[in-house]
Amino acid sequence: MSAGPNTLGEVCIPAKPLMRDDLRFAAERGQREVFCGLTGIIWLHRKIQDAFFLVVGSRTCAHLIQSAAGVMIFAEPRFATAIIDERDLAGLADANEELDRVVTQLLARRPDIKLLFLVGSCPSEVIKLDLSRAALRLSGRFSPQVRVLNYSGSGIETTFTQGEDACLASLVPSLPTQPQGAAANLLVVGALADVVEDQMSTLFTGLGIRNVQFFPPRRSTELPAVGPQTRFLLAQPFLADTARALEERGAKHLPAPFPLGADGSRAWLEAAASAWGVEAALFTRVTQPAYERSQRSLARYREQLCGKRIFFFPDSQLEIPLARFLATELGMQLVEVGTPFLHRAHLAAELGLLPAGTQLVEGQHVENQLDRCHAARPDLVVCGLGLANPLEAQGLTTKWSIELVFTPIQGFNQAADLAELFARPLVRRTRLVA
Amino acid sequence: MQLTVWTYEGPPHVGAMRIATAMRDVHYVLHAPQGDTYADLLFTMIERLPRRPPVTYTTFQARDLGGDTAGLFQRAVQEAYDRFAPKAMLVGASCTAELIQDDPGGLARALKLPIPVVPLELPSYQKKENWGAAETFYQIVRTLASPDAPPPGFKRPAREPGVRASCNILGPTALGFRHRDDIRAVTQILEQLQVDVSVIAPLGATPADLARLGEADFNIVLYPETGFQAAQWLARTFDQPAVKTVPIGLGATREFIAEVAALAGTDPTPALHGAPSHSSWYSHSVDSTYLTGKRVFVFGDATHAIAAARIAAQELGFTVVGLGTYGREFAREVREAAKIYGIEALITDDYLQVEAKVAELQPELVLGTQMERHIAKRLGLPCAVISAPVHVQDFPARYSPQMGFEGANVIFDTWVHPLMMGLEEHLLTMFRGDFEFNDAAPASHLGSTATARPDAQSSAAPAVRVWAPEAEKELGKIPFFVRGKARRNTERFAAERAVDLITVETLYDAKAHYSR
Numbered sequence: 001m002s003a004g005p006n007t008l009g010e011v012c013i014p015a016k017p018l019m020r021d022d023l024r025f026a027a028e029r030g031q032r033e034v035f036c037g038l039t040g041i042i043w044l045h046r047k048i049q050d051a052f053f054l055v056v057g058s059r060t061c062a063h064l065i066q067s068a069a070g071v072m073i074f075a076e077p078r079f080a081t082a083i084i085d086e087r088d089l090a091g092l093a094d095a096n097e098e099l100d101r102v103v104t105q106l107l108a109r110r111p112d113i114k115l116l117f118l119v120g121s122c123p124s125e126v127i128k129l130d131l132s133r134a135a136l137r138l139s140g141r142f143s144p145q146v147r148v149l150n151y152s153g154s155g156i157e158t159t160f161t162q163g164e165d166a167c168l169a170s171l172v173p174s175l176p177t178q179p180q181g182a183a184a185n186l187l188v189v190g191a192l193a194d195v196v197e198d199q200m201s202t203l204f205t206g207l208g209i210r211n212v213q214f215f216p217p218r219r220s221t222e223l224p225a226v227g228p229q230t231r232f233l234l235a236q237p238f239l240a241d242t243a244r245a246l247e248e249r250g251a252k253h254l255p256a257p258f259p260l261g262a263d264g265s266r267a268w269l270e271a272a273a274s275a276w277g278v279e280a281a282l283f284t285r286v287t288q289p290a291y292e293r294s295q296r297s298l299a300r301y302r303e304q305l306c307g308k309r310i311f312f313f314p315d316s317q318l319e320i321p322l323a324r325f326l327a328t329e330l331g332m333q334l335v336e337v338g339t340p341f342l343h344r345a346h347l348a349a350e351l352g353l354l355p356a357g358t359q360l361v362e363g364q365h366v367e368n369q370l371d372r373c374h375a376a377r378p379d380l381v382v383c384g385l386g387l388a389n390p391l392e393a394q395g396l397t398t399k400w401s402i403e404l405v406f407t408p409i410q411g412f413n414q415a416a417d418l419a420e421l422f423a424r425p426l427v428r429r430t431r432l433v434a
Numbered sequence: 435m436q437l438t439v440w441t442y443e444g445p446p447h448v449g450a451m452r453i454a455t456a457m458r459d460v461h462y463v464l465h466a467p468q469g470d471t472y473a474d475l476l477f478t479m480i481e482r483l484p485r486r487p488p489v490t491y492t493t494f495q496a497r498d499l500g501g502d503t504a505g506l507f508q509r510a511v512q513e514a515y516d517r518f519a520p521k522a523m524l525v526g527a528s529c530t531a532e533l534i535q536d537d538p539g540g541l542a543r544a545l546k547l548p549i550p551v552v553p554l555e556l557p558s559y560q561k562k563e564n565w566g567a568a569e570t571f572y573q574i575v576r577t578l579a580s581p582d583a584p585p586p587g588f589k590r591p592a593r594e595p596g597v598r599a600s601c602n603i604l605g606p607t608a609l610g611f612r613h614r615d616d617i618r619a620v621t622q623i624l625e626q627l628q629v630d631v632s633v634i635a636p637l638g639a640t641p642a643d644l645a646r647l648g649e650a651d652f653n654i655v656l657y658p659e660t661g662f663q664a665a666q667w668l669a670r671t672f673d674q675p676a677v678k679t680v681p682i683g684l685g686a687t688r689e690f691i692a693e694v695a696a697l698a699g700t701d702p703t704p705a706l707h708g709a710p711s712h713s714s715w716y717s718h719s720v721d722s723t724y725l726t727g728k729r730v731f732v733f734g735d736a737t738h739a740i741a742a743a744r745i746a747a748q749e750l751g752f753t754v755v756g757l758g759t760y761g762r763e764f765a766r767e768v769r770e771a772a773k774i775y776g777i778e779a780l781i782t783d784d785y786l787q788v789e790a791k792v793a794e795l796q797p798e799l800v801l802g803t804q805m806e807r808h809i810a811k812r813l814g815l816p817c818a819v820i821s822a823p824v825h826v827q828d829f830p831a832r833y834s835p836q837m838g839f840e841g842a843n844v845i846f847d848t849w850v851h852p853l854m855m856g857l858e859e860h861l862l863t864m865f866r867g868d869f870e871f872n873d874a875a876p877a878s879h880l881g882s883t884a885t886a887r888p889d890a891q892s893s894a895a896p897a898v899r900v901w902a903p904e905a906e907k908e909l910g911k912i913p914f915f916v917r918g919k920a921r922r923n924t925e926r927f928a929a930e931r932a933v934d935l936i937t938v939e940t941l942y943d944a945k946a947h948y949s950r
Contacts (some may be wrong), residue, residue, distance in 0.1 A: 029493055035467025035469055035471075036468070036472075038469070039469075058443065059438075059443075059529070060444070060448075060470060060529050060530075062440075062446040067472060067475065067476055077439065080437055080438060081438045081441075082435045082436070082438075083435060084559060085559050088435055089533075095435070098676075099435060101435070104435050122467040122469070126530055126833075129535060154469075155467040155470065156499065156530070157495070157496050159468060181756075257697040262846065315492035367517060384475070386474030386476075386478055389478040390478060390483075390485050392484075393484030
């Protein structure tokens with residue numbers, strides 16, 4: 001194990017969470033090696049089980065989703081692309097009539113669909129195809145069997161996980177309004193694995209917070225009500241528009257770090273507990289066993305990761321919470337933390353916990369970033385699938401960032417799984433002798 | 435607008451990337467919105483290339499659209515030139531950039547870079563990946579080889595006596611189905627024929643290599659999907675004949691050898707006897723008699739589909755019941771080939787149509803792309819993959835060509851292993867009721883984890899006729915791999931004769947009616 005400044009003999013002292021504003025911020029522009037928001041369909045269509053996602057776009061859009069997801073594994077996935085062709089562009093066919101025809105064809109094939117998202121793409125944005133009007137028109141025709149909504153997952157408007165943000169924000173106006181005088185409810189916002197939701201529900205129940213809903217729900221017929229009595233916790237750091245839309249409905253955001261790692265998960269629960277006035281003793285009684293178990297499970301990974309230098313390429317906006325977890329709970333050293341966007345308000349608690357001097361970079365110039373990465377020779381690089389193998393071939397060790405979006409990593413019980421994702425590539429390097 | 439759940443081919447600029455990535459010292463600057471960089475992972479993850487594709491994207495966003503996207507493109511070209519120092523550059527637009535009409539070719543020309551710059555016009559809303567690859571290869575060949583072109587009407591002089599003939603190999607690309615191994619197999623054959631390989635392109639070629647394409651005596655078009663257009667231009671410009679026989683399968687390999695030997699003026703005998711062919715002997719051996727007349731469905735790119743149908747019919751003794759392609763550019767050739775087998779070709783890029791066809795034909799073996807592999811799996815049919823679009827499994831670590839004699843051996847193994855062996859099939863038919871060895875149990879060679887076969891009934895339309903219990907029981911005695919067809923034929927037979935109750939007699943009447 002390398003002896004970084006965090007390592008004192010056998011004992012690893014994690015970086016101290018310093019509440020100082022001495023982080024180094026930089027922003028850059030250039031080639032962005034990131035997915036567009038359409039990619040979010042890959043997990044959203046599994047999460048909302050009666051929803052269908054129809055991208056209105058080009059062959060590139062269709063190819064992107066199937067390539068990024070390797071989607072041939074699904075018999076017939078709940079997403080498709082209405083591919084715009086030259087007849088639509090030349091005005092030989094009326095794009096709106098064509099879209100209506102395609103939607104009718106699709107809904108005839110899939111009578112199980114209750115919610116249809118028309119998903120805008122780069123080409124549909126550029127030709128200014130008005131999908132919100134189309135959604136209204138089609139909703140009128142197919143309701144009450146099918147509700148039709150629209151959002152943009154285009155690369156010119158959204159980066160990777162922002163697609164989920166746009167999708168959820170488009171759903172917010174459909175949420176029922178809380179009746180007058182309703183009891184306060186807690187909304188957990190952001191797509192999570194079902195197993196994570198179930199664990200969180202158990203903890204909230206233990207804390208006496210009974211009125212808890214998850215958004216998005218597993219079925220579109222189970223949309224949670226929202227109103228001035230609603231408090232919401234963000235489970236994901238990339239939900240700026242969704243949060244704003246919820247606030248417009250009267251809901252109040254509970255600021256918190258994100259539920260990654262033992263400390264992160266506890267702080268996240270604490271935000272809800274203090275809003276609900278949960279007694280400190282009860283909070284400790286309910287969370288302490290899970291917290292301690294989580295700490296125990298992290299111990300072996302702390303040994304493997306402490307002092308290792310990590311470099312993040314921008315990808316999902318999860319980078320800053322992940323960096324905080326790796327630095328403060330596992331003792332890793334942050335060489336550079338890239339993020340496509342930095343939402344300072346939602347990430348305030350996270351930024352406060354980062355070690356002093358952390359280099360944060362918003363945006364991307366991939367060539368310059370690769371230069372910096374090569375110069376720094378970090379122990380571990382977190383990057384997208386287009387960069388990982390080329391970096392491995394140059395002797396660097398990488399962790400594919402997309403796995404961090406597709407794996408249950410939130411909450412106490414997943415903290416060690418999350419740590420393991422970072423430890424595995426390093427362990428693998430040490431195992432391979434040829 | 436076309437409803438598309440899955441697509442066999444990417445957009446045409448991905449075809450251009452396959453050319454750029456195959457070559458050395460070439461860089462492609464693509465005017466494209468944020469997100470189009472996904473295409474890099476095709477090369478780094480599926481083909482597992484240890485380097486990034488040589489592609490720079492402008493990755494413009496909404497905030498750029500109001501401003502100077504043309505300037506953004508020019509800066510990207512200049513930066514890519516300064517950083518990567520390519521010897522030639524491709525410039526073009528992806529689907530979205532095509533709509534904003536910035537003219538990448540003109541913008542790049544205005545920079546007056548000291549290297550050849552090839553502007554690509556790839557209409558994304560009409561064309562697809564293979565067309566894009568062919569067009570890109572043609573354009574770059576034309577740009578780089580034109581300076582050394584002879585005057586029009588040039589006739590290639592006869593080779594001096596004693597000088598070895600030379601050829602170019604055209605068509606292999608990045609992300610190609612076994613291209614790496616096919617080149618090795620074909621190069622070995624050419625060595626035996628005493629023919630020098632001048633240039634292999636685009637895979638591994640530099641711009642300087644393309645500039646000297648005209649030097650060779652003839653061209654070999656290994657993959658017409660990508661190489662045909664360039665070969666036609668080379669034929670016109672340099673009077674270079676092209677070998678168009680694709681050496682996939684024993685028969686085609688022998689024809690290929692004869693054709694090359696004739697052009698090179700060498701003796702084909704050593705090459706014809708150079709490699710012992712296991713596949714030919716295996717196919718003649720008695721245990722292969724169970725292959726006779728197996729009904730196969732073939733679908734893929736035109737080159738591989740046509741070759742597979744020929745091998746199936748002539749080298750394995752199968753019956754080709756379906757043949758099709760997703761590549762419209764070579765639909766005519768596939769239709770011609772289908773006529774040989776007395777069937778109508780299926781030309782479609784909608785996999786749901788392919789699935790419906792497979793379900794209807796109930797073949798005993800499906801030869802297709804990765805998508806047909808999934809279709810076959812769902813329908814409980816054996817399958818082998820013969821064509822792109824590629825999957826990470828199509829880049830095996832071992833040498834595994836499709837072409838030449840070794841390719842024929844590889845194909846024999848790949849196609850025959852998914853089939854149930856002869857004796858096993860007979861035993862299943864004889865002892866249908868055996869508690870552990872019955873047709874609901876998966877074939878032994880698929881291992882204990884294989885899933886049981888769904889009854890063909892479940893994938894077909896609901897039964898419209900009433901079956902008498904004893905007829906249903908009799909139907910169960912028919913081997914499962916033809917049971918679905920027997921059921922449908924019987925029901926059709928009954929429907930046509932307005933028979934309301936299907937009895938054992940109806941079943942055998944129908945069998946007699948439909949038997950050849």
